[in-house]
Amino acid sequence: MLPFFLAIVTVIVLLNMLASKLKVAYPILLVIGGLFIGFIPGLPVIHIKPDLIFLVFLPPLLFFSAGAASFKEMRKWWRMIGSFAFLVVFITALAVAVAANYFIPGFSIGLGFLLGGIVSPPDAVSTAAITRFVKIPKVLTTVLEGESLVNDASSLIIFRFALIAVGTGQFIWQDATLSFFWMVLGGTGIGLLLGWFFVQMHKLLPTDAPTDTVFILIEPYIMYLIAEHVHSSGVLAVVAGSLYISKKWLVFLSSTSRLRVVNVWQSLIFLLNGIVFFIIGLALPDIVKGLRAEGISLSTAIGYGVLITVVLIVIRIICCYAAQAATLIFRRKSLPAEIPWRAYLVPLIMGWTGMRGVVSLAAALSIPVMYNGIAFPQRNLILLITFVVIFLTLVIQGLTLPIFIRKSKVFEHLVLIDSQEDEQEKKIKNGLRKEVYTFLKNRYDDGHLQNSVLFQKMMQYWEENEKADDDEWMNEETRQIYIESLDAQRKYLSELNKQPDIDEDLIRRQLYLLDLQEERMKLG
Incomplete structure (x- = not known):
């Protein structure tokens, strides 16, 4: 198994080099590589416990993304970030639930919300990797970064509630409401408290660059585990803790530690992204076999994936234009007297940035095979739909977004x-x-x-x-x-x-x- 793992890492590195050569975002080639590796005969099948997927992959990915974000800039645009991270995510999940329930046989509203929670959050890493090839306004990058940080939490909260509802067959609104507030407030509070504690530990202990690096590698896992243990949001705990720690880096880390930590984290995040895409690729043959056993053809399943992708793109664009309309209505006095026509293309570009990525994959893979002793319904179909959504949004939107921005000249004022x-x-x-x-x-x-x-x-x-x-x-x-x-x-x-x-x-x-x-x- 070790030679096989080393071969996967080598392929991931080579794909990144090829992406740099072609000047495309590396997640695009990773998802294509994950697709092709699934159809290579004779490769070993990797089985990872679903409940370990979140624990292994999510904490470091979220910690890195939050640490790289600017809290000061996010605070300027908190209304827009909050509306996209909560309201738009819920609307998207609802639209997916309705569409899945109507068009996909055997899909209940609960399963639809489960799928909606998985595919609703755009991916920060993928969007950042794609937009670095074009010039976009600072406000747009800030909103995208802030949205992707918080909407991971909101979408996974929807995912968790839907998972319980599907598994138990009941959903109590009063309990769900209380749980929601505890997950948000408790997760944020735990993250800030642990962030403060870790900063004090770094100050008091006689650490050097290697120990600082190791401590920071394990801190997101501790935040996530403690928050999840008390049934709050581990995602929000990691995000809040990372934002706090990143603001204190100058206080408790030496220059050597800061440089070492950044280099190690960049390599780790790149590797984790690649591994997740290859895990789903290796799981594809089993997924396809399971679908056939359930009487669902591959072409039919792919068709459902295309349908859900269209729903996601259309709903996001509609929400972006609704946000622009609300700005024109309620903040007209703060806007220029004459608005250039290209400004009305900005919501379209904002909607086109909704690439899905590793968080959606991790969420889909974390669905248990068995729940309360019964096979979880439609698990294979949900996994395949998720992969199709990620593949289409990354490849189609990811490849066309830079061209669209350059051709439309919508950001000419960037001079x-x-x-x-x-x-x-x-x-x-x-x-x-x-x-x-x-x-x-x-x-x-x-x-x-x-x-x-x-x-x-x-x-x-x-x-x-x-x-x-x-x-x-x-x-x-x-x-x-x-x-x-x-x-x-x-x-x-x-x-x-x-x-x-x-x-x-x-x-x-x-x-x-x-x-x-x-x-x-x-x-x-």
């Missing part, structure tokens, strides 16, 4: 946005230069820097840090002073980040460069 970002970057760089000058001047006045030539050399080295390759003139004392100047710059950036008009991504980019400089100083 202005780019100039605003350039101005912000200049402001940040000028502020950092003043901070470094003030810091070094103070050290110079205190007698730490022995002459003005050395002072000028350090300023010149800072200004040319990305190109500078000559630091032999530094001794141990000046090197330490330079590292201390990096800490002063971090404090300045942390304060600057509190201003609402400053792009947090620009701040993070500068902090990353400071970490790289510090590591260079330590190695030098």
Whole structure:
């Protein structure tokens, strides 16, 4: 089994390299690879316990996505994010439930809601991988990131309630309402509390980069397990805890730990995404065999998958246009007097970004084979429909979205946005230069820097840090002073980040460069 696993990892890496070469998002090739691997004869069948799917894959995926998101930007657009993450998810799940109940024989409303909970949340990783090839406004990326973080929780809550309703044959609204509020509030509270606890542990314990990395790898699993143990939302616990921890990184992690953690997490998330797609690919032969045993042909099942995909796309586009209409009606005074016609294409693009991915796959795979001693109804059909939905949304929408954005020229005003970002970057760089000058001047006045030539050399080295390759003139004392100047710059950036008009991504980019400089100083 180990050689087979290593072969899968190798194929995943090769597909990522091919995706970079073709300039397409790697999830697109992963889902195609997962499809083809399912039809290779002689491959071993991998059986993973359904209740382990969420535990193994969801916590790290959610932790990474939340840590990479900007809470400051999400807070600006919380109304839109909240409406997409809760209201649109419920409408989507309802539409899928009605369509499945009407068109698919043997599908009850409960099973329809179960399927709706699985396929309703767009995937953050897939959307980010696809949109990095085109320029889109910051507000759109913020809404998509925030939506995908929170809607995973809301859709999985629907999934859980539907799973219980199908398994037990009853649904009590009063109990469900109380459970919903406990899952949301309890999960968020547990995540924040554990996030605070982990930050204190990192501060108090004598950790180094390897132990920090290992601690951060296990923290999302602990959050998820504790929240699920008390029947609240493990998803929300991980998201809330990750958002809290990511805001405190400068406080409890060294530059070495931060760089190490980012590199390890990026590799882990990429690997987990690939493995999930290949697991469903390996399970496809058994799924198809189960469908035939139930009297459902493969073509019929694929047809149902196409139907559900169309429902998902249409409902999302309708919801996006409804959101735009509500904005035009209730916030007309804050909008420009004349709205360009291309602005009315934005909801269409927003609706076209609803690619499904690994969370939907993990949810489908987590459906138990047996529930209360009885075979779970329509499990194989739900799995195949989910795979078809993911395949079609990733391949069709994923490949056409960049072309659509470029051809429609809907974001032509991004030239202005780019100039605003350039101005912000200049402001940040000028502020950092003043901070470094003030810091070094103070050290110079205190007698730490022995002459003005050395002072000028350090300023010149800072200004040319990305190109500078000559630091032999530094001794141990000046090197330490330079590292201390990096800490002063971090404090300045942390304060600057509190201003609402400053792009947090620009701040993070500068902090990353400071970490790289510090590591260079330590190695030098």
